[in-house]
Amino acid sequence: ITIYVPRDSNALALGANETAAAIAKEAKARSVDIKLVRNGSRGMFWLEPLVEVATDAGRIGFGPIEEHEVAGLFDAGFHTGKIDKQAHPKALGLVEEIPYLKKQERLQFVRVGITDPVSLDDYLAHEGYVGLKKAIAMEPAAIVQEVTDSGLRGRGGAAFPTGIKWKTVLGAQADQKYIACNADEGDSGTFSDRMVMEDDPFMLIEGMTIAGIAVGATRGYIYVRSEYPHSIANLNEAIDNAKAAGYLGENILGSGRTFHLEVRKAAGAYVCGEETAMLESIEGKRGMVRAKPPLPALEGLFGKPTVINNVISLSAVPLILSRGAEFYKNYGMGRSRGTLPMQLAGNLKYGGLVEKAFGVTLRELLYDFGGGSESGRPIRAVQVGGPLGAYMPESLFDTPFDYEAFAAVDSTVGHGGLVAFDESVDMAKQARYAMHFCKAESCGKCTPCRIGSTRGVEVMDKIIANQNRPQQIKLLRDLCDVMVTGSLCAMGSMTPFPVLSALNHFPEDFGDQPMANA
Numbered sequence: 001i002t003i004y005v006p007r008d009s010n011a012l013a014l015g016a017n018e019t020a021a022a023i024a025k026e027a028k029a030r031s032v033d034i035k036l037v038r039n040g041s042r043g044m045f046w047l048e049p050l051v052e053v054a055t056d057a058g059r060i061g062f063g064p065i066e067e068h069e070v071a072g073l074f075d076a077g078f079h080t081g082k083i084d085k086q087a088h089p090k091a092l093g094l095v096e097e098i099p100y101l102k103k104q105e106r107l108q109f110v111r112v113g114i115t116d117p118v119s120l121d122d123y124l125a126h127e128g129y130v131g132l133k134k135a136i137a138m139e140p141a142a143i144v145q146e147v148t149d150s151g152l153r154g155r156g157g158a159a160f161p162t163g164i165k166w167k168t169v170l171g172a173q174a175d176q177k178y179i180a181c182n183a184d185e186g187d188s189g190t191f192s193d194r195m196v197m198e199d200d201p202f203m204l205i206e207g208m209t210i211a212g213i214a215v216g217a218t219r220g221y222i223y224v225r226s227e228y229p230h231s232i233a234n235l236n237e238a239i240d241n242a243k244a245a246g247y248l249g250e251n252i253l254g255s256g257r258t259f260h261l262e263v264r265k266a267a268g269a270y271v272c273g274e275e276t277a278m279l280e281s282i283e284g285k286r287g288m289v290r291a292k293p294p295l296p297a298l299e300g301l302f303g304k305p306t307v308i309n310n311v312i313s314l315s316a317v318p319l320i321l322s323r324g325a326e327f328y329k330n331y332g333m334g335r336s337r338g339t340l341p342m343q344l345a346g347n348l349k350y351g352g353l354v355e356k357a358f359g360v361t362l363r364e365l366l367y368d369f370g371g372g373s374e375s376g377r378p379i380r381a382v383q384v385g386g387p388l389g390a391y392m393p394e395s396l397f398d399t400p401f402d403y404e405a406f407a408a409v410d411s412t413v414g415h416g417g418l419v420a421f422d423e424s425v426d427m428a429k430q431a432r433y434a435m436h437f438c439k440a441e442s443c444g445k446c447t448p449c450r451i452g453s454t455r456g457v458e459v460m461d462k463i464i465a466n467q468n469r470p471q472q473i474k475l476l477r478d479l480c481d482v483m484v485t486g487s488l489c490a491m492g493s494m495t496p497f498p499v500l501s502a503l504n505h506f507p508e509d510f511g512d513q514p515m516a517n518a
C-alpha cells in the first residue's frame, strides 16, 4: 500500500517528518508492507501534515496527523485503504473531493501535492516535458509566438506580456544571452513560488529550458531567497536528475540545443526582488537598482540580453506549449488570461494555495475558500499584492481578480498574495508599517525613497500621536506624491499604495476619534 506524507516546508514545520517516521516505525512493528512517498503539499495548510493513502477509488486523506496519532490510524485500519469518513475522526474521504481543492482550476499546480517533487519518472508520468519536446521541434520565433498568443503576463507583479519580453531578447544580437528567474519571493503572504520549487521543481526547470531555446539563451539562473533552503535543495536535486536524463545541459534530448541551469542563493534583501537589483546580486555585487534604460532584455545580466521572469510565469510555459496557447487563453477575463495561483494568508480560517482563473472575486477567495476570519470577527481589510499592495475595504471585495479591474480601484494584483485583517486592525498603524518597511528595505539609491520613507515614518508617528493631524495628513499626501513620481523603482513608488489606501478607505483611523486597538 502506498502512503503519502508531504515534504513541503509547511508540512515539515507542522511535524511531517515526525509523522512519516512514526508511520514507517508503526508499519514495521505491525509487519505491514508500505511504500512511503514524500509528496508535495496540496496547499491546504490547516490539514498539514496531511497523510494520504492510495486506494482503487483514489487517494483518501487524514489530517492533520501528528506523530502521536499514527498508532490510532493503524488501529482504525487506514493502511487497508478501506476506511470510510466515519471510521476515524481525522478521516477526510477522497482528497480530490475536498471542496477547497475541487472548486479550484489547477492547471499549473496540477501535479503539486500529487507527485514526489524530485522524481523525474513521476514528472514524466504526469505530462512532464511534453512542452519541451514540442518546443524542440519548433522554430524559436514560433515558441515566442505561442507564449505571446497565450496572453501570459508577468506573474511577479508587473504583469508585462511575457511573449513581448521574449521577442525583444530573441531579436537581440549577442554572443551570450541569459534566462534569469526571480525566485526572491519576498512579499508578505506569498508562497506560490516556494510551492513550485519545493513541490514541482521540474515544471520551473522545463519552463526555463523552453525559454532558453526560444530566445537563444544557453544559460539560466534561479535566484532563490536564502530563507528557502528546501526550495534550493529540491531544485538542485531536480536539476541533477534532469541533467542525468538528458533534459538539461548539452545536446538536450539529442536536439543539439544547450541549456545550463544554476541556482543562486539570495542574500536576504527585499529590493533584490526588483529585477535589476537581482541582476546586480547575481553578478556578485551589492543589490542596488539600475536605472533603465537600458532594458535588461537588451543589456541585462553581465551586460547581455536577458529574459527576467518570475517563477510562476516561467512555470506556466510547459503547460502553454503542451496544451497550446488557445487552451490557456480560454481561462481568465479581459486582458488577464489563464489562471493565477493565489495565496490566502493572514486572519483566515483556511489559509493556503488556491489556483483559479482570473475573474474570481476577492469575496469568493476570502469566504468560499478562506472560510472568513480565523478570529470569527468581520474581515475589515485585505492587503493584496504584498507589502506594497493596497488595503482593500469590504466595499471592494467584489472586485474581480483582473489586472485592469484592480488598477481601476488603485490596487494591484501583484504576485497574488492576500493578507486578511479583521476589525481589530488599526489602519493608521498599518500605514506606518508600510513606510517603515520602505525605510528598512530601501536600497538608498534615490532620495524620494531613502529620505521620503524616513520622513514618512515621522509623519505617521505624529498622526498616530494626534499632533496637528490635518496638517500632517496633508504633508503625508504631498510626500506620497513625491515618492510616486520621483522614485527610481517600485519600492519607493509603490509604498504610497498601502499608505494612501489606508488613508482613503479608512479615514476614521486617521481622524480625531479614538483609534481601535491593534
Ligand code: SF4
Pocket: 271, 289, 441, 442, 443, 444, 445, 446, 447, 449, 450, 487, 488, 489, 490, 491, 492, 493
Ligand atoms: Fe532604491 Fe528605493 Fe530608489 Fe528603488 S525607490 S532605487 S529601492 S532608493
